[in-house]
Amino acid sequence: MKDNPIIVGLDIGTTKITTVIGEVGEGGIVDIIGEGSVPSEGMKRGAVVNLERATHAIRQSVQSAERVSGVRVESVFVSVAGNHVKAITSHGLAAIRRHQEITQPDVDRAIENARAVPLDPNLEIIHTLPQEYVVDGQEGIKNPVGMHGVRLEVDVHIVAGTAGPLLNLRRCVQEAGLKVEGFVLQALSSGLATLEAAEQSQTVIVIDLGGGTTDVGVFKRGNLAHSACIPIGGDHVTADLAQILKLPHEEAENVKRKYGAAVPELADPDLTLEITTASGSTHAISAFELSRIIKPRLSEIFGMVRDEIDQALGPIELVAQSVVLTGGASLLRGTTELARDRFRLPVRLGRPRGIGGLTDIVSGPGHAGGVGLVLYGIGQDGKVPVSVFREEPAAAPTPAPTPVPEDPRGKAAATVTVVTPAAPTAPPKKEKDKDAPNLMTRVRGFFKDWL
Numbered sequence: 001m002k003d004n005p006i007i008v009g010l011d012i013g014t015t016k017i018t019t020v021i022g023e024v025g026e027g028g029i030v031d032i033i034g035e036g037s038v039p040s041e042g043m044k045r046g047a048v049v050n051l052e053r054a055t056h057a058i059r060q061s062v063q064s065a066e067r068v069s070g071v072r073v074e075s076v077f078v079s080v081a082g083n084h085v086k087a088i089t090s091h092g093l094a095a096i097r098r099h100q101e102i103t104q105p106d107v108d109r110a111i112e113n114a115r116a117v118p119l120d121p122n123l124e125i126i127h128t129l130p131q132e133y134v135v136d137g138q139e140g141i142k143n144p145v146g147m148h149g150v151r152l153e154v155d156v157h158i159v160a161g162t163a164g165p166l167l168n169l170r171r172c173v174q175e176a177g178l179k180v181e182g183f184v185l186q187a188l189s190s191g192l193a194t195l196e197a198a199e200q201s202q203t204v205i206v207i208d209l210g211g212g213t214t215d216v217g218v219f220k221r222g223n224l225a226h227s228a229c230i231p232i233g234g235d236h237v238t239a240d241l242a243q244i245l246k247l248p249h250e251e252a253e254n255v256k257r258k259y260g261a262a263v264p265e266l267a268d269p270d271l272t273l274e275i276t277t278a279s280g281s282t283h284a285i286s287a288f289e290l291s292r293i294i295k296p297r298l299s300e301i302f303g304m305v306r307d308e309i310d311q312a313l314g315p316i317e318l319v320a321q322s323v324v325l326t327g328g329a330s331l332l333r334g335t336t337e338l339a340r341d342r343f344r345l346p347v348r349l350g351r352p353r354g355i356g357g358l359t360d361i362v363s364g365p366g367h368a369g370g371v372g373l374v375l376y377g378i379g380q381d382g383k384v385p386v387s388v389f390r391e392e393p394a395a396a397p398t399p400a401p402t403p404v405p406e407d408p409r410g411k412a413a414a415t416v417t418v419v420t421p422a423a424p425t426a427p428p429k430k431e432k433d434k435d436a437p438n439l440m441t442r443v444r445g446f447f448k449d450w451l
Helices: 051-069 104-115 163-175 186-194 197-201 234-245 249-259 287-313 335-343 365-379 436-450
Strands: 006-012 016-024 030-039 075-080 085-095 123-135 138-141 151-162 179-185 203-209 214-220 223-230 272-276 282-286 322-326 347-349 415-419
Touching: 006 051, 006 186, 006 365, 016 051, 016 365, 030 051, 030 365, 051 163, 075 163, 075 186, 075 365, 085 104, 085 123, 085 223, 104 123, 104 151, 123 163, 123 179, 123 223, 151 163, 151 223, 163 179, 179 186, 179 365, 186 203, 186 214, 186 223, 186 322, 186 365, 203 287, 203 335, 214 287, 223 287, 234 249, 234 287, 249 287, 272 287, 282 287, 287 335, 322 335, 322 365, 335 347
Parallel strands: 006 075, 075 179, 203 322, 322 347
Antiparallel strands: 006 016, 016 030, 085 151, 123 138, 123 151, 203 214, 214 223, 272 282, 272 415
């Protein structure tokens, strides 16, 4: 554990930037004492595209968390995501002298041999995460120190990022007056915050549905064994709605959160939205039809995740026992049901657990990455601290999704009106509204051109 009991995680995403301040007490128990979230600026798909705006947003997030905690932040663990991150698994070997116990230097030598793989000179290693060890052919060893053998082997998951994007991210944090304590893969931090004790002995797929990217981590017996980044996220669902319904992005996000569903059958059958576009034209769309716009994009994301794992590890049904969904975009109604159908595995919503303090604020899936950064900072070994599984506090009530504020520019670009039926108790009408066929024709045309 670090000497400093205060650990700070800075989760820099495409849609928001979150700072989480954790205090480590006796026995490694973690209390969250500060949190600050602001809309993200200057970021796109995990990479910095505007240094000045990204620095400003980082500074705002940190200052917000400082005001809550009363603690001055000096150094942070920073999340890393995006297509520039690459990961490989390498095998290392170390010979042990006869009649000698395996020592920590022997373990370090095996890991160092695993690191000695040819990498692009433009890549910077972020993590070197050992998997289970093998001593003289005996597998499943967590810690070989003190054991006897002549051959020590280890598989190491190596995560590296392109130097340019990492330098830009480091510069933004430093310009905000902070020191980068270390970079942490987004999929790793999300897994550290959401995996439960029973899942430490299984193979679990953690899918972090963010705004601009979807980060995937495959955890085998508590160790990150495979990772990937899909360059599509919740913002792409919002963009589809904005394009088809002719709404500004902010209003489309609001409609998605309040009335959308990933599975049309779970949409409110009595709900109809009346949309007035900027040109003054008005059309109606039911919640069922709204969900039919949302589902294809989420299905595409889950399909890409499945393809990634199938190609890297084999059929997903044979590789993993369950799936954990987390990230802000996972809160959309029906997302777990859709994932369960696509992966044919048990699926649950992952929330940060095993922490105290401001649990009512950081208990949602959107804070999994930030809380995971704090947990990583305790040991910096890529494993969930044992203290997290001791006397876990009761789960906090699920917070309601934060409503999206109205367009601050005050534009009368478009309006959405909820139309409720005259007799809510009557069964929904089977015949469609006369305007619906025209709308669905446009929707089908859009998807035909898009595909």
